[in-house]
Amino acid sequence: xxxxxxxxxxxxxxxxxxxxxxxxxxxxxxxxxxxxxxxxxxxxxxxxxxxxxxxxxxxxxxxxxxxxxxxxxxxxxxxxxxxxxxxxxxxxxxxxxxxxxxxxxxxxxxxxxxxxxxxxxxxxxxxxxxxxxxxxxxxxxxxxxxxxxxxxxxxxxxxxxxxxxxxxxxxxxxxxxxxxxxxxxxxxxxxxxxxxxxxxxxxxxxxxxxxxxxxxxxxxxxxxxxxxxxxxxxxxxxxxxxxxxxxxxxxxxxxxxxxxxxxxxxxxxxxxxxxxxxxxxxxxxxxxxxxxxxxxxxxxxxxxxxxxxxxxxxxxxxxxxxxxxxxxxxxxxxxxxxxxxxxxxxxxxxxxxxxxxxxxxxxxxxxxxxxxxxxxxxxxxxxxxxxxxxxxxxxxxxxxxxxxxxxxx
Amino acid sequence: xxxxxxxxxxxxxxxxxxxxxxxxxxxxxxxxxxxxxxxxxxxxxxxxxxxxxxxxxxxxxxxxxxxxxxxxxxxxxxxxxxxxxxxxxxxxxxxxxxxxxxxxxxxxxxxxxxxxxxxxxxxxxxxxxxxxxxxxxxxxxxxxxxxxxxxxxxxxxxxxxxxxxxxxxxxxxxxxxxxxxxxxxxxxxxxxxxxxxxxxxxxxxxxxxxxxxxxxxxxxxxxxxxxxxxxxxxxxxxxxxxxxxxxxxxxxxxxxxxxxxxxxxxxxxxxxxxxxxxxxxxxxxxxxxxxxxxxxxxxxxxxxxxxxxxxxxxxxxxxxxxxxxxxxxxxxxxxxxxxxxxxxxxxxxxxxxxxxxxxxxxxxxxxxxxxxxxxxxxxxxxxxxxxxxxxxxxxxxxxxxxxxxxxxxxx
Numbered sequence: 005x006x007x008x009x010x011x012x013x014x015x016x017x018x019x020x021x022x023x024x025x026x027x028x029x030x031x032x033x034x035x036x037x038x039x040x041x042x043x044x045x046x047x048x049x050x051x052x053x054x055x056x057x058x059x060x061x062x063x064x065x066x067x068x069x070x071x072x073x074x075x076x077x078x079x080x081x082x083x084x085x086x087x088x089x090x091x092x093x094x095x096x097x098x099x100x101x102x103x104x105x106x107x108x109x110x111x112x113x114x115x116x117x118x119x120x121x122x123x124x125x126x127x128x129x130x131x132x133x134x135x136x137x138x139x140x141x142x143x144x145x146x147x148x149x150x151x152x153x154x155x156x157x158x159x160x161x162x163x164x165x166x167x168x169x170x171x172x173x174x175x176x177x178x179x180x181x182x183x184x185x186x187x188x189x190x191x192x193x194x195x196x197x198x199x200x201x202x203x204x205x206x207x208x209x210x211x212x213x214x215x216x217x218x219x220x221x222x223x224x225x226x227x228x229x230x231x232x233x234x235x236x237x238x239x240x241x242x243x244x245x246x247x248x249x250x251x252x253x254x255x256x257x258x259x260x261x262x263x264x265x266x267x268x269x270x271x272x273x274x275x276x277x278x279x280x281x282x283x284x285x286x287x288x289x290x291x292x293x294x295x296x297x298x299x300x301x302x303x304x305x306x307x308x309x310x311x312x313x314x315x316x317x318x319x320x321x322x323x324x325x326x327x328x329x330x331x332x333x334x335x336x337x338x339x340x341x342x343x344x345x346x347x348x349x350x351x352x353x354x355x356x357x358x359x360x361x362x363x364x365x366x367x368x369x370x371x372x373x374x375x376x377x378x379x380x381x382x383x384x385x386x387x388x389x390x391x392x393x394x395x396x397x398x399x400x401x402x403x404x405x406x407x408x409x410x411x412x413x
Numbered sequence: 414x415x416x417x418x419x420x421x422x423x424x425x426x427x428x429x430x431x432x433x434x435x436x437x438x439x440x441x442x443x444x445x446x447x448x449x450x451x452x453x454x455x456x457x458x459x460x461x462x463x464x465x466x467x468x469x470x471x472x473x474x475x476x477x478x479x480x481x482x483x484x485x486x487x488x489x490x491x492x493x494x495x496x497x498x499x500x501x502x503x504x505x506x507x508x509x510x511x512x513x514x515x516x517x518x519x520x521x522x523x524x525x526x527x528x529x530x531x532x533x534x535x536x537x538x539x540x541x542x543x544x545x546x547x548x549x550x551x552x553x554x555x556x557x558x559x560x561x562x563x564x565x566x567x568x569x570x571x572x573x574x575x576x577x578x579x580x581x582x583x584x585x586x587x588x589x590x591x592x593x594x595x596x597x598x599x600x601x602x603x604x605x606x607x608x609x610x611x612x613x614x615x616x617x618x619x620x621x622x623x624x625x626x627x628x629x630x631x632x633x634x635x636x637x638x639x640x641x642x643x644x645x646x647x648x649x650x651x652x653x654x655x656x657x658x659x660x661x662x663x664x665x666x667x668x669x670x671x672x673x674x675x676x677x678x679x680x681x682x683x684x685x686x687x688x689x690x691x692x693x694x695x696x697x698x699x700x701x702x703x704x705x706x707x708x709x710x711x712x713x714x715x716x717x718x719x720x721x722x723x724x725x726x727x728x729x730x731x732x733x734x735x736x737x738x739x740x741x742x743x744x745x746x747x748x749x750x751x752x753x754x755x756x757x758x759x760x761x762x763x764x765x766x767x768x769x770x771x772x773x774x775x776x777x778x779x780x781x782x783x784x785x786x787x788x789x790x791x792x793x794x795x796x797x798x799x800x801x802x803x804x805x806x807x808x809x810x811x812x813x814x815x816x817x818x819x820x821x822x823x824x
Contacts, residue, residue, distance in 0.1 A: 007606040031602060050655040051634045063633040064655065114783075132755045133781075142682075142739040146651070146661060150674030151741035153749055155663065157584030158573055163670050166663040167743055168581040170573035171650045172628050181594040186780040188601035189442055193417035193785050195608050201784035209759045209779030212749055216430065216560075216585035217466075217479065222746035223762065223774040224466040224478035229584075229746065234570070235561065237584035245561070246579055254579055256565040343546075343557035347580055349643040350568030350628045351635035353621070358553040364622060378636040383623040384599045385548070388614035389606040 006032035007389040011096045017044035018101040021129045022068035024180035029071035037072045043400045060399045074398025075407050090411050093120045101129045114202040124200040125190045129183045133206035148175040152211025157218045157237035179207035253330035254347040261317040267292030269340040288316035416443015417785035424510040428459030432516030433483040434593025440486040441787035452491035475769040475795040482775045489794025490803050491824045498823045507535045516544040519554045529615040538613040540603040544596045548619030560586025567624030592620035659706035664721040672743035673726045685736040690720045767792025
């Protein structure tokens with residue numbers, strides 16, 4: 005048995021919450037995805053299997069609905085609502101992102117469902133919260149990310165260029181992370197009280213508290229951080245951390261050396277590459293390597309020697325990066341004890357030996373296509389309660405009969 | 414009302430945001446989170462402790478604003494784990510805890526004699542959650558990371574860029590936040606598992622694994638169709654990567670560094686936008702159909718920009734929303750914290766009382782639970798602030814015994 009075995013979740017299909025349902029389903033919950041007749045619009049989202057559109061060929065759909073069963077219910081019909089109520093009476097969680105008044109109009113909102121099943125946990129994920137009329141305005145991942153804070157902090161030193169929204173629907177993902185966290189919290193609480201409750205999740209609020217320094221620098225000092233190329237937005241400009249390597253790919257040079265042993269290893273690496281002659285500041289690396297005790301970082305920019313040693317560390321990293329491939333730079337730095345990272349495309353990370361060794365590549369059988377595909381794997385490893393993809397995403401109405409028949413028995 | 418998680422105690426070694434952010438959630442729901450800190454290094458394994466931003470002119474190890482933000486409602490004690498007595502005290506705290514949490518580099522806790530097997534000997538059903546960049550297993554397990562490195566490795570940095578530019582990446586540690594969310598989920602999943610089976614476990618959380626799950630369909634497009642996200646010319650990540658939407662971008666507005674995001678999902682929305690903008694290009698026959706606009710975004714974005722440049726970002730967003738077009742001003746921190754009813758009315762910025770700093774607003778939580786909601790009242794603990802209270806309550810030590818341990822260098 006896994007953590008969520010036997011926990012039944014009713015998910016009203018909506019692209020905004022699909023990932024939350026997946027988080028619960030891959031941990032063993034019995035997630036029943038409810039689509040309207042004709043199917044959820046995101047069934048038609050590209051990309052498609054072999055680039056050929058079709059309701060069961062959307063890779064967007066495949067990714068977000070693993071491990072779920074799928075049924076069709078028409079909540080606008082009395083029969084569909086009756087079926088939903090019968091299902092809700094067997095459920096632990098309802099997960100939805102409907103317009104704020106729709107379920108109340110249908111007689112299916114939390115007070116109605118709680119009468120059927122007091123143990124039920126009802127999770128409503130909306131753009132701005134259930135009570136905020138703005139939640140019924142149109143919104144997409146882009147507009148939520150722009151209004152919620154992340155976009156302001158991301159982009160380039162050149163502020164004539166627009167700020168940037170990172171890909172992957174991270175606005176929706178963030179709402180889903182909080183929906184899952186709140187659901188688990190309420191499930192734990194239910195062991196004590198035996199009662200369910202209503203959970204109101206605001207994606208906008210979730211993004212507002214997922215901006216690190218942008219929010220708390222304002223909260224503490226009423227100062228505004230400014231975006232910078234490839235590094236933290238800050239109230240004052242900071243040194244570059246992104247370097248283009250000899251193979252044209254980029255690395256994040258991370259935290260430059262700060263301890264004598266790090267200067268020593270960096271100096272040795274530079275020499276082993278035969279690059280010390282190309283770095284006039286190399287002498288300061290040696291001084292850093294031979295420094296007695298820790299550096300007094302408060303003297304940076306004040307004491308000429310310490311400042312020169314730290315500058316030499318940065319320059320040495322930049323020089324090495326410009327002469328070798330990005331992956332070699334990453335490996336060399338990490339073996340030197342310096343936290344740096346190669347800037348991978350997602351597929352490059354996916355094929356990297358580390359992630360392969362951790363079992364991140366997971367095979368999923370699509371029996372109907374007689375094919376097996378590789379999927380992304382687990383976000384965490386709970387050995388006693390393993391994450392798993394139980395089945396591919398459901399085809400339209402695949403489990404309607406199975407689920408409804410079980411109710412009549 | 415008792416907190417949703419009031420029955421749980423967490424022995425917490427976490428630091429920075431990636432770890433502390435996870436236990437902040439638990440503390441807000443009433444769990445007793447006890448931060449264990451090193452008196453010799455003044456708790457500096459969390460470098461945020463004494464770092465900017467500061468509320469006033471005072472500086473010091475108890476005054477860091479970020480540390481306060483991430484550690485609300487936690488208890489803080491000091492233990493010098495170089496001493497045998499401190500290890501005994503830690504063992505007793507572990508015995509009385511449900512969960513041990515840390516986000517050190519792999520192997521640190523084990524070197525102190527408190528690896529998972531040792532923890533299990535102290536308490537057989539203990540839940541141990543470790544969170545580090547590459548996890549505790551695999552070829553890179555010993556490599557070091559922080560947020561931006563995790564984002565670089567996992568492809569998030571790469572997928573945030575404009576054409577012809579280097580990666581823009583994320584202007585903050587998105588994966589410290591989000592790694593913390595996965596850590597909180599892992600802790601709660603393990604607690605649910607223990608409630609149902611009685612068994613504890615060690616959760617090995619690698620932030621890079623978590624990050625690599627966040628690419629939507631992009632990885633399946635690779636494994637199924639063989640299409641890489643790395644292309645000759647990287648497309649703007651402000652555009653919609655798969656689903657046709659156009660215009661779809663972030664456009665300049667009147668003023669300095671003011672921007673608006675606009676997304677047209679359909680021809681109906683395009684026509685509605687045209688009704689607001691009312692310029693000749695809005696009825697350009699070449700742009701009537703979504704697929705045609707989607708294929709011609711460079712020219713389209715240029716046209717949209719000519720209009721947005723003359724507009725106030727908030728007024729333009731309101732006008733577009735009123736006709737059903739998704740739009741939002743790119744909000745600056747002060748705008749969304751102090752002038753946005755949607756955050757204020759949600760109660761998103763609670764004020765906490767910090768013993769040394771005084772009153773300070775912090776990030777709240779973006780959820781409300783109708784029966785057992787979260788609560789934030791106390792700021793982050795000062796170094797060793799709760800030595801007397803916790804050691805008294807958990808170990809039955811008298812204040813003078815605690816004082817003596819302090820004098821002996823144990824605390």
